[in-house]
Structure formats: structure tokens, C-alpha cells
Amino acid sequence: MDARIYKPRKTAMQSGRGKTREWVLEFRSENARFADPLMGWTSINDTTGQVRMHFETREQAIDFAKREKLTFTVDEPREPKRLVKSYSQNFAADRKQPWTH
Numbered sequence: 001m002d003a004r005i006y007k008p009r010k011t012a013m014q015s016g017r018g019k020t021r022e023w024v025l026e027f028r029s030e031n032a033r034f035a036d037p038l039m040g041w042t043s044i045n046d047t048t049g050q051v052r053m054h055f056e057t058r059e060q061a062i063d064f065a066k067r068e069k070l071t072f073t074v075d076e077p078r079e080p081k082r083l084v085k086s087y088s089q090n091f092a093a094d095r096k097q098p099w100t101h
Contacts, residue, residue, distance in 0.1 A: 001048065002028040005061045006075040023061045025053040025072070 004026050010017050029049035036043045055061040058074065065072040089095075 001070055002030065003065055003070045003072040004028060004075065005058070005065065005072055007058075007077040009077070022054045022056060023058050025055065025061045025065060027051055 005023060006026070007023050008020050010020050027048040029044060029046050031044055031046045033042050033044045035041070053061075053064070055064065062072070062074065
């Protein structure tokens with residue numbers, strides 16, 4: 001069974017970083033989804049794709065995957081570039097664009 005270990009990014013609707021501190025182990029579904037012939041809904045026989053396990057550290061998630069003999073990939077988080085600006089820069093004399101109301 002294949003698993004993915006990653007640290008979730010903050011969503012566009014979040015201003016804080018509340019749910020981005022834990023590492024997540026998520027199983028990848030091996031079976032393809034299919035349309036139910038009676039209702040036409042999308043179905044799948046393998047429910048492991050719905051399982052998400054949360055760990056405090058990356059090493060705990062890797063140890064669990066190794067202990068359960070899972071093949072896994074680790075996606076390292078990319079830190080966003082911080083633009084350090086102050087409010088006074090909006091009114092600086094050397095602005096590239098003129099300040100207007």
C-alpha cells in the first residue's frame with residue numbers, strides 16, 4: 001500500500017497557520033473510481049483513501065510507515081517568502097508608482 005507523508009499548507013481562507021503544524025500520513029488509493037450502475041454515483045471499493053493520520057513530527061510518521069511496512073513518499077514543506085514591508089513605505093518619496101487617493 002502506498003502512502004504520502006506531508007505537512008499541510010494553509011488554505012486561502014485562513015489567515016493564521018493553525019492546522020499546518022502537524023504531519024499527515026494519507027493513503028493513496030490503488031483502485032480507480034467507478035460509476036455506480038444503478039444511481040450513477042462515483043464509488044470505490046477501497047476505503048483507505050479516506051484515512052488521514054496526524055503526527056506531531058515527521059519522524060513519527062516515517063517510523064509508523066516503516067513499522068507497518070508501507071511504501072511512502074515524504075513531501076517536504078516549502079516555506080513561503082516573507083515580504084517585510086512597513087506601512088510608511090506606502091508614502092515613501094522613492095515609490096515606483098505615484099500615490100493617489
